[in-house]
Amino acid sequence: MRTDYHIHLHESNGLSLEWLKVYVEAAQAAGIEEIGISEHAYFFDETAGILTHPWAERRRTLKFKDYVALYEAAQAANLPVRFGLEMDYIPGKEEAIARFIERYPFDYVIGSVHWIGDWGIDLAEFRDEYERRKIDEVYEAYFDQVVTLAESRLFQFVGHIDLVKIFGYRPKDGAFLEAQYDRVVAALQKNGTLIEVSTAGLRKPVGEIYPSPQLLEKCRAAGVGIVLSSDAHHPKHVGYRFEEAVALAKAVGYTEIHRFEGRRAIPVPLD
Template sequence: MLTDYHNHLENGTLSLGYLKKFTDAASQKGIESFGISEHAYHFYQTADILQNPWVNERRFYDMKDYVNLFHEAWRNSIDVKMSIEMDYTPGKHDEMAKFINSYTFDYVIGSIHWVGDFGIDLAEFRKEWDKRDLYDIYRKYFDQVVTLAQSNLFDIVGHLDLVKIFKYVPQDEEFLLEQYERAANALAESKTCVEISTAGLRKPVGELYPDKRLLQKCYEKNIPIVLSSDAHFPEHVGADFDQAIALAKEAGYQSIMTFSKGGRKEYPLG
């Protein structure tokens, strides 16, 4: 069994034709459980959750159109899961829960892209890394991983150590492992699965998410996994899954979680 649960239509259109390019690519790659998880900040319905100038310029979808697209796909016998990738926003748990519970998502991804006003993975903010305290950013990032897990709002945490995207990584290994331990401990007490994401291979860091040491801690604490490509174009669906599977097995994983209508089922890793 292979999954690819983290994919985006934002560079095309919310249309059946564009969606089918993704599902066809998944089928060709032998991916049996495939989902689209558009960024929640694109939707007008999330305006009370996340507000900042960068996000506000990119809020242009209505959830009604998104939901209708999936119903159209299902009517046409296209097997695709409906999901959302939500920016975990501290202090907005009630608003996030209300949004999530308003729709019948197959699963929900929670991700951290913002540390305060700092868009950690955005090219527009890259120079900020040289101006800020690296250890402070990492500590605050993993503080959010902990509270994301404790919220128990999400089925999957996206790109768990995205904070390394531009290769700014603390040299103090003890500090780094302490952050990994905090994250794994919190996730182990939640329903949240971890994705092994191949997107990092296409980013400056040139690595899978998460770091092998972090994934090992997740395995030791029985935290389930899924595989994801974080494809923003059809050609990236299932990209480099051989490396993701190898990493999973190196960490000890032999199974993978699948989702449907909020339910979950474990299968042997393909």
């Protein structure tokens, strides 16, 4: 079975059943049997107070009832769509995040780290910040948050787990980077948090799948489960270069991916 659970609609053409059907058609053409909508949480008024950066505040224009209505319409139309969300993990906001999540019947919630303090690490407008900071300290701060994200047990899987490499900046010390991976994998394994194998990085400056083969291999050895994701922001991205993601997962020893119902991970064969 093939799935793609990291799907965004709003920025390309809004939240409508007609637009969602275009995504479903694109998925079916790519051999994907089930998708999940996972809009960015910061778009919704109900998440005010979680991610408070002005960049996000300017984009908070939606009501969550409309998102729920979209999913209900998809169910009524018998579309193979799961109900998800991508939530920015912000340290110290765990209680607010938990209250929000518990209000709605999610099939899964993706936890992602996009911010180190007030720095949006994957935003092109803030890219120069990498030149002003020590890269080892950036990676350590980033993976600190991935560890506490897992420890929060609020999320079913981590989005683009090594997103910090997006612009190609990396520590020079391989042993340092391996130590970061090891502590992240230990936190994932202990807390039952999965990761996505995401082809989004192939569309970014780094030109690589998230995560790196080394990190994915460590996850496999620790028994950390995986999800296939494209992080689609347009129908043409659905299932983007999934054969490469599947090949990487198989190369490090994975034989299963996971689908979700009611925030419960269900293993299915990786074919």
